[in-house]
Amino acid sequence: MPDILTKSRMSGGALSQYCAQEQAESPERFDRLGSRTMLKFSVLNERRIFMKSTMAIVAATLLAAAPAFAESHAAETATEGDATAETMEMELTVTGDVAKGEKAFKKCVSCHVVANEAGETLAGKKAKTGPNLYGIAGATAGSVEGFKYSKLQMAAAEAGVVFTEEVFAAFVQDPSKSMAEATGESGRSKMSFKVRKPEEAIDLFAYLASLK
Numbered sequence: 001m002p003d004i005l006t007k008s009r010m011s012g013g014a015l016s017q018y019c020a021q022e023q024a025e026s027p028e029r030f031d032r033l034g035s036r037t038m039l040k041f042s043v044l045n046e047r048r049i050f051m052k053s054t055m056a057i058v059a060a061t062l063l064a065a066a067p068a069f070a071e072s073h074a075a076e077t078a079t080e081g082d083a084t085a086e087t088m089e090m091e092l093t094v095t096g097d098v099a100k101g102e103k104a105f106k107k108c109v110s111c112h113v114v115a116n117e118a119g120e121t122l123a124g125k126k127a128k129t130g131p132n133l134y135g136i137a138g139a140t141a142g143s144v145e146g147f148k149y150s151k152l153q154m155a156a157a158e159a160g161v162v163f164t165e166e167v168f169a170a171f172v173q174d175p176s177k178s179m180a181e182a183t184g185e186s187g188r189s190k191m192s193f194k195v196r197k198p199e200e201a202i203d204l205f206a207y208l209a210s211l212k
């Protein structure tokens with residue numbers, strides 16, 4: 001098994017493959033770390049190909065995550081596994097205003113809910129037209145299990161598009177265009193809503209990132 005530093009230098013594709021292998025060989029450890037964490041990690045790596053402008057963030061994230069991740073492998077404790085996820089999320093750039101984002105989120109609740117793994121609703125009510133937006137900051141596009149995404153959003157998932165502030169802001173202002181550009185695929189997003197103001201998009205990201 002390669003050590004974490006080797007892993008973090010793998011290409012996104014190789015890392016995804018490693019994750020799949022890891023899942024097959026030791027499903028218990030994989031489950032504890034959480035498939036989302038593993039997916040995030042692999043995708044953060046792949047991201048270098050997609051968003052050159054966020055390279056610095058990615059590098060910092062991987063460097064910060066690597067020791068914690070290696071430790072969690074050595075110590076085999078759930079808490080350290082969780083700390084890994086935390087570290088990666090904290091490295092995201094968030095510049096918006098949480099309170100303004102909360103107000104703006106009223107526009108989203110007709111289609112989206114924010115509900116955590118424990119099933120607690122943190123924002124919205126029960127809307128199911130769009131996917132649950134819990135943990136969207138730093139998550140891979142199209143990664144909510146059980147949600148029936150458009151082909152375009154699935155292509156974004158496959159391409160490893162990650163919702164950094166920049167990607168999120170572009171997405172909510174024009175879902176179809178942003179995902180088509182990020183993937184090189186044509187197609188339409190299932191999300192018909194568009195946020196008009198760039199600042200509002202940034203504030204929405206800050207609000208969603210604040211919901212833990």
Ligand code: HEC
Binds near residue numbers: 140142150190204
């Ligand atoms: C009319 C319903 C509707 C509204 C209003 C709406 N969305 Fe969506 N949203 C969707 C649907 C449907 C999708 C799935 C897109 C797809 O599969 O192509 C989606 C997807 C998303 C995603 C991608 C999630 C993922 O897992 O890839 C984000 C982020 C998002 N919406 C944010 C927002 C925000 C923020 C607002 C409010 C400003 C909002 N949406 C308003 C319907 C909506």
